[in-house]
Amino acid sequence: MDLKIKGKTALITGGDSGLGIATAKFLVREGVNVVLSDKDNGEELKKAVKQVEKDCERGAKVVSMAADISINQEVLHLADNIEKEFGGAHIIFHSAGARGAAGDFLELSDDDWMKTIEVDLMGAVRVARAFVPHMQKLKWGRMIMVASENAFQPYVEESPYNACKAAVINFSKCLSRSYSKEGILFNCISPAYIETPMTDAMMEELAEEKDISVEEAVQWFVKNKRPHIAMERRGKPEEVAAVVAFLCSEHSSYINGSNIRIDGGAVESAFG
Template sequence: MLLIYTVEVFMQIRLTGKTAIVTGSSGGIGLAIGKALALAGASVVLTGRNEKTLQQQVDAITAEHSQCQIRYHAVDLSTADGCQELTAREPKADILVNNLGIYGAKPFFELTDDDWLTIFHINVLSAIRLAKHYAQGMKDNGWGRIEFISSESAINIPSDMVHYGVSKAALQAAARGLAKVLAGSGVTVNSILPGPTLTEGTETFIGKMAEERGVTLEEMQTLFLNENRPSTLMTRFARPEEVANLCVYVASEQASYTTGAALRVEGGIVETSF
């Protein structure tokens, strides 16, 4: 008689003992990532420019989840000085999530040199500076996780936000290149590609459109997707927590064989399978 036994294995992500830094995390996707990493046991550092907002977010998380180890640093990471200030306060990290970024619609022919430089300083150079610093300590320790939060706009370059799409494509290239630099070191580097996500900033962005067209916020979300992302398979905006879930996995021990990848959490907007 042939007996077949089945074993159910449940993934339990534990990041206890790991220090994680999440940039641009006073709200939106960054805050969701920071909270999720803290709930998984990591000691989390939030960053942003507004100390009051950061303190409120830390207080809210710890009031709801007293076990979370979470702190913050109010720094402007769009500058070299701001990045140096953060690395001086937090010289080592096991997990770095480069989430800091800005966006905004502007016709291509109206983009100035300053527009391009601003978005590159904030979206790209901040991530490169921090990755350069923290990757060296991770390599020495033989373990680390670096994530660059890119966007599906890196593949589907929006015609009204060309500079944004280009900056996100640059992050994907940086992640792939750094993964090669750190090959065999125990440090993984990946980029994460969210789709349209319902954050506070997005609500403001979509809200202005809704007001101009005389529709509700919910109706405008549907209109936006139909007009700008008609290939969506989920037919809705992502929740920040849905992006954070992927980021927590990529930061885990379980993701030890995933590196140099562009991982999508964009609701099927990108038409290509590869």
Template sequence: MHIVLTGRKAIVTGSTAGIGRGTAEGLARAGAAVVVNGRGNARVDEAVRQIRDAVPGGDVSGVAADLSTMEGVEALVAQVPDADILVNNVGTAHLRPYAGIEDIAAIPDADWLGLFHLNVMSGVRASRHYLPRMVRKGWGRVVFVSSESAVNTPKEMLDYGMTKTAQLAVSRGLAEAVAGTGVTVNAVLPGPTRSEILGNLMARQARDQGITQEEAEQAFLASLRPTSLLGRFATTQEVANMIVYACSDQASATSGAALRVEGGVVRFVA
């Protein structure tokens, strides 16, 4: 399968590192004009430079904006008013030690609301702007980067899991709303991935325990994701490959779907 996105403009939110960074590069390799987004100019500029180096001749630009706020989304759309592809990737998680219900009860409102605004409302607000324009053109792709935590709720990250489930509801609802227009909306569900947040956590644990990062990742899987069929962390590129496919012409019959790239962690057939 040869994916060609020449002539398409793509925005990838939260794309200075991790899955977003891999997705931005993958879309650029397919010929799309790609807009990289992050909160700070320095990281955005560095990601743009790296992707241009990796994809000579690629059309890559950047917008620094904090998409956890309405003002940040407004800043993004002011600089990039139109797009054919929107990958709602920006998000984060609070990684905490977990012993029991007391830990969940101690999560403050600010953490619940902060994650909801960044992980969910950033995609709602961006989609609200770009989707009608895609519908008018008769072609468009919107992808929400959710997580296996959306359907395999993690008690150690309950606030994060809540936002990922919400993304699935938003994604499916938007897909229903644009049915038959040539625009598709899908969600992608990564599992444990060697991305910036989780990868850095594993690296710190490895240093603290005097083991390799691979050993730390195996301990994580054994204790928290024992149903993994992959038996290792995915790479950001493996996840990005699924996202790039969902953005392609070849994925024209896929909409309203939750596309799993979680290594078989979730134990159901669907």
């Protein structure tokens, strides 16, 4: 399917791994210029650019630009650099985030909460504030934010993350009502238990705790913590990226203010 976005430019935050790389590959095959961004321009981000370059077609270009989304000035600088090099960003896939502090609610400090909020909620606010003006100028835009199943089915040990991801969905809905008449659409995706560095780290920690292999930890986690995943496995980044690529396209022109769950059935309710 031709997504009809050849020649447009996309920014992918959290672009050095997982969902960022998988989505970038979809977009560059459509002829979209992609800026991969993460908090530092280290080896992981450079490796990501090389991976994505192999998929470039139809004149697409991929570059890296560092920015820490918890620092407003760095996000503004990123916006300026993209405008100088590409004339602005038409598409934002905001996948940067962190699990943040986890544990018993009564043991989490204000600082624990604020560190999570600065990345998972205020990061989305800063990116939107910096890049909506690009889309207004270009008279076309798509912003897709990564929420989570946790927004609908919160897990007791992750209260800051749960709250931030619910807030991201509400924030995206708010923006969708503000700018849709200018051709700018906002949507969220809510993945669950996808093969990403974040769940890799969780499984490595679980494996060490239970003195089992990582694969055994994955199987234990699915059975005991995610019993509603009918496929009995983690999702693949490409399975999420395919949905994101569609939401970036011209074909998604009547999808606005929505949240799409990509969770293998992990959320128990039919209406979450």
